[in-house]
Amino acid sequence: MKSLFLFLSTLIMTAPIMIYDFNNENGLGNWRIEDDRVMGGISQGKVELTEDGHARFYGNVTVESNGGFSSVQNNSLDIKVNPDQIAKIKVKGDGNTYQFRIQHSNNARESYIKEFETNGEWQTIEIKLNEMKPTYRGRNLNMPNFNHDQIKHARFLIATKKVDQKFELLIDCIELIDA
Template sequence: MIFDFNKNADISVWKIVDDRVMGGISQGRFSLTDEGYGKFHGLVTTESNGGFSSVDYNFNTLEVGSKDKLKVRLKGDGKIYQLRVKAFSSDRHNYIKEISTSGDWETFEIPLAYMYPSWRGNKLNIPNFDKDQITSITILIANGKRENFEILLDSIELIKS
């Protein structure tokens, strides 16, 4: 288990990163619901050259294999989000998989090898995820328009193959 959201979970280890780091005005929030779910919500706007909000969880190095998967249980709001991982905390780029949410509780199993490299919204000309470790997970919304968002997180696991 990478992170199990519950009523006693310490969500202070999750950090919001909005486009404010580059002059934007989007604003995300992260809290724990009464039921014990992680709630990432807020407003994304493209004003002031902005357009994204994210919540990051950095952790001690977790060894992964070439066929391992991430299993994420969540309830979105019908919008598209990105699930991102970093192999090394010093990496500038992330590895990304877009998730189209339905508005219902869903479980996504994402092979790490399907995650493509990206930096500042641009796909990089390097291989998909092929590392032997991960050090962070991010949930990001950046759909190129002004919109409110809300996603509930139940659990994030690594499935070893």
């Protein structure tokens, strides 16, 4: 009986926590686009749900008019976390580099980020929350890495490296797993 209890306890503790699953039932929910247009740029991103139940984040980023980024974000999360957990993200990208960003509070100015490379195939990206670095408007901050107990906002962002580019990122789901 004690062995069964230990097994079930371990199973419960290691079960993934779904942050968001972009299936046809959930749809896009509160995921919205934010581009450099908020700062006078002219990049344009779009998000839609594919027939297969994936979020398709796509568009064009340009440095024209001092621009250079596009993002898709959800500002209505309320996920309890442990900084030692891992964000497990299933994506299919176009070879571009993207950022996964989180914020712990509705009042936080800083975002915690981690870049990841895509390769044109479905990938499972694992990001340790406590390795996510604090930034504000693209600048690294002299603060500790993510060490909070909740996630209120999540975002995928692409930033141009001074070259106009088209982009497309399919997002299947975001989960939390124990390290």
